[in-house]
Amino acid sequence: MSILVNRDSRLITIGLTGKQGTFHTLQSRDYGTNVVGGVTPGKGGMVHEGIPVYNSTYQAVKETEANVAMIMVPPRFAADSILESIDAGVELIIAITEGIPINDMVKVRSVLNNSKSRLIGPNCPGIITPGECKVGIMPGHIHMPGSVGVISRSGTLTYEAVYQLTQRDIGQSTCVGIGGDPVNGTNFIDCLDLFEKDKDTEAVIMIGEIGGNAETEAAKWIRDNMNKPVVSFIAGASAPAGKRMGHAGAIISGGDDTAEAKYKVLEECGITLARSPAELGEKLASVL
């Protein structure tokens, strides 16, 4: 078992025919993901790299029975594509796009709250259940099937964590990038809950960063609800206050959102800390 995606997932890519859309959809298909279609308005009817293209998400879902949509469209059109996917009833929407205006996401979140869809991201690497299904831009070959769940606000730092696990022969159940934006669809707690319920996940790595209080809220949730061990690293201990560190969400504003403040709460809640990003694999091995 795993969470969110598996070998039964049926993927469509929104923005399939673009350069990035094509590259990463093919990489996902090569990994074993069941890619059933793509959407590019105006290019419906064509077959791109062996994948049927549709004009709308509605049509794609109707024809292919897709249940997962990967959003690979440029930031100014991305919110619209997410909204269309929600309206078309896609169960799981994974938005890779970076740089979507915050106010667009505020509207998306409101619509999302009243829908049956789940959104992962935006500004995230996607999700992978090793050996079964990859939806996103992560390099598939560094993963291996196993029992560690990985959740992260950062893309490449997730790869780092996975790499360290695989080097130690520790496999992963599912790896989820929830994204670095201040407004996203799925948060740490949603994923922790899924991992706690997943019988094949034995432990979880949670990678956070400075800014906001998602990690401290998650820590309290873990203390009250979770039996499986959690290891956590917070990126940005060396970051100065008031400077946005790339991610729109990674900025120290209040003082309670520094790495140190977050570590303190995490430790109080019984979470194993990896204070160095090079210790993620080692610390996880210590709790298994």
Added chain:
Amino acid sequence: MNVHEYQAKGLMRKFDISVLDGEVAKTAAEAVEVAKKLGGNIWVVKAQIHAGGRGLGGGVKLAKSLDEVEQFAKEIIGMQLVTHQTGPEGKKVQKVLVEAGCDIAQEYYFGIVLDRDSGKITMMACEEGGVNIEDVAHNTPERIIKVAIDPATGFTPYVGRKLAFAIGLEGDTMKKCVKFLSGLYELYTQKDCSVAEINPLVVTKQGDVIALDAKLNFDENALFRHPDIEQLRDPTEESADELEASKSGLSYISLDGSIGCLVNGAGLAMATMDIIKIMGGEPANFLDVGGGATKETVEKAFKIILNDKNVKAILVNIFGGIMKCDIIAEGIIAAAKSLDLKVPLIVRLEGTNVAVGKKLLQESGLAITAANDLADAAKKAVSAAKGEL
């Protein structure tokens, strides 16, 4: 993106939000002209820099005569203003805003921000104005009244009444406050602000509701649909290197250390800085090349890193996903050739197209120290920066 107070107030006027009459001046003579035009017998001369705490630093003065306007403008324009937000070196003041005075009866705080937990735009009010709102939020959070706005309805008058009543306003003043907040919400949403802060908002002895100060920040990701806001950008307020980097799609922030970092992904870039520090070194910068970098942008990134004369070693840490290792390798090779690279270069490549990338670097004949993993890379970079590699 940050704008000056006078620019923020200019925008507010367009949205019918009441601010004091005033104009910006670049010289003392201009300041006097503005004061004459405004009339009255009391004026405020305010330094225009992108930082708070200007009053405490001596950048805001109350002038009781035209002579004083001239004198204060002379003092402030050209001064190196130091506040708690500028850093110890301060910021050079290029312009002042000259405003008409007003009879203040009471000061309040109003703000609009995004509440990350609910994902909603949230309006805040506090009975105490002119204070550091972070301190109030930390020490006495119950004194800040918050109302989250449903994006489906937007601002509706009850939201304004709720906030106005909560801070003790009544009658006509309450109504003026509701109008003020309605306008501010429209400005916030229509222009894609990320912060709108009025601190203080004042009620005058005549019962008017006016923004005495105004701070607006804009969402960089939404500037594509607001060319009018983009035009307000003051390049002298931003670091030349950071500006140059953002033009190339790079996210760069200059720091004080000696190890230049070139990383893909914001999280990994921060983690790389963190581990450098853990290993006993100091990062010279945060630099995320992003996912869409080309050979040229990587070359540009090297150029920007090397502009910092404190850099004694460069650590390249790439974990390819959307970014391909061979593109990075090509960029490194091009940069080493065109920039006459003299500092030690430590490279750690992993992920998408890693084999091709490593091969390119090997065949280039460049003096590159390869690193096996994150810890190894950081250790080598720290040694190299100390001249011990």
